[in-house]
Amino acid sequence: MEKKAENRREFIQKSARLSLVLALGGVGGFALTKTTKDEWVWQIDPFKCTQCGRCESDCVLAPSAVKCIHAYDLCGYCDLCGGYFKPDANELSTAGENQLCPTAAIERKFIEEPYFEYIINEDLCIGCAKCVEGCTSFGNGSFHLQIMHNICLNCNECSIARVCPSDAISRVKSNEAYKVKGDFTTNT
């Protein structure tokens, strides 16, 4: 079948539509870039945090959007882990009575003598900071709290930030949403 030749009017109409789509797409894309780049989210500075426990109790969500995360490059992989065991635990075993975490959110795995690995189960973590306090007091401070942005509602006024006694929570740009300890951050 012979293809009908495009007339001048149709060509101009098509070109106008295409230009409009491209322009809208460009503006939309630019707006999207601006939105994600300049959006602000709440985050905890782990070097200011004093493990007061209010992240667990004062978040509007239950359980809290604050979770413990683990900087493995800082961890000493100790058998006697101050973040895992209660002080003066009966024995260094995974029995519930020895564990500091109220929800057993930390998995302890034997690697080789004398090293053990500690893995946080984010689903069980309630952000109580008990492990963070133990790790900071007696270890290298590799456990620390962070606000998880896949959970956080990003309230206009963070209810934890209002009560944080050490002003450890502030707004940060969403493209740098986490303040993770370790080699790639510094205590400054």
Add this chain to the structure above:
Amino acid sequence: MSQKGLQRGLIAGLGFIGGIVILWWMSTDPTKGMEVSLPGADNRGKAVAIEENIIIGEHFQKVSENYTRLPEKWERFRGANFDNISTTNTSLLEQFPETGPDIVWSVDLGEGHSGAAIWEGLAYVLDYDEETRADVLKCLSLTDGTELWKRWYNVNIKRNHGMSRTVPAITEEYIVTIGPRCHVMCVDRKDGNFRWGIDVAKDYNSEVPFWYTGQCPLVDGNKAIIATGGDALMIAVDCSSGEVLWEIPNPKGWKMSHSSVMPFEFEGQKMYVYSAIGGLFGVAASEPDEGKLIWETNAWNHSVVAPSPVCMPDGKIFMTAGYGAGSMMVQLMKQNGKFEVQVLDEYTPKEGLACEQQTPVYYKGHLFGVLPKDAGALRNQFVCVHPDDPKKIVWASGKEARFGLGPYFIADGKFYLLSDLAELTIIEPSLDGYMQLEQATIIEGGHDAWAPLATADGYMILRDSKKMVCINMKK
């Protein structure tokens, strides 16, 4: 239906529904879906222990004989009188010159916290050499750091918050060391000739403490005193022959801690005081009961104890430990010819003087120490208390002067305190308040500077986790 009948029917219906709800409630397991945390979930114990053939003191190398002989000594952990107070007659600096501290020499060491002992111009340190994988006893010239000789034996140590962490004990005749995995070695002080060795963990079935041995050996006269744990509580070894002179049974299975054996004399009785994992005890150090357990208490029992007992002239013994343990003051008494121990006070680190790693210093009738991180508002502050009430802080250094796990001692009437980052602070040891005289960084980029300090003839030896330095502190 009458109104009365309706009421009865309603009550019966509600009762029936209530019964069903109660039955449902009683039959439902609220713990359904919960997992029980049981021992063994970490898969511990699956490793296969490989037995090493360790020949203590196997290798020796002499490098030089040149050194400058000097009169003073710092012969062991906590010095001549076990009080961390130097007996030096040399006047020491209380302020550094404008150019900063005078670093006389520095040497790189294996990662650890082992400190130096000094004997008349020679410095001795038990290092762990990571390349050759060996405990190495090094003899260095105090004035320039030159290595004169070294004696070593191969032993595999994995990095675990450092490896070496003890101070040799030196006498005119001998040097006794304890390595990270409880290998005791005795050599002649003058030439490093090997005398004898004991593999404590193997020979006494004792456990190597977490993060390796922290007990510094004690040499009393011609005897080396070692708290072994395992098959014995404590042993005495003849330094010249290596013969075990006495062993104290350990029926309760108390374990070796990071604490060191402290000699003490009370009510005319010489004794050795040790804080094991399990309890605190005293062993007669003189005839007729030498080598016998003369008192013990399990009131002081914590899983990690690093500081040593602080024994005071009136029979009070102060014990402290980290990891939330806090402190305890006990009173030693002699009644009807027998020693007894009474607990005077026990408290958490937030309530009074407590130390995690270093042993407090008893000076002018007061106790001085740095509080641990879990001590609340006073965390990491240097404090002074009176032994009658160690919960009442006489003074604290303030929130602008916080320290860490580093060592502190007194020399020439001044406190010298090293921070984790190898920053040295000089403090007036006043009972009236914290008076800082000077502060300077000794090792740039220093890290975990926890080894005990040593000083003699104006030279002060300190280290961080990887480097040992000697500074000239002469006035």
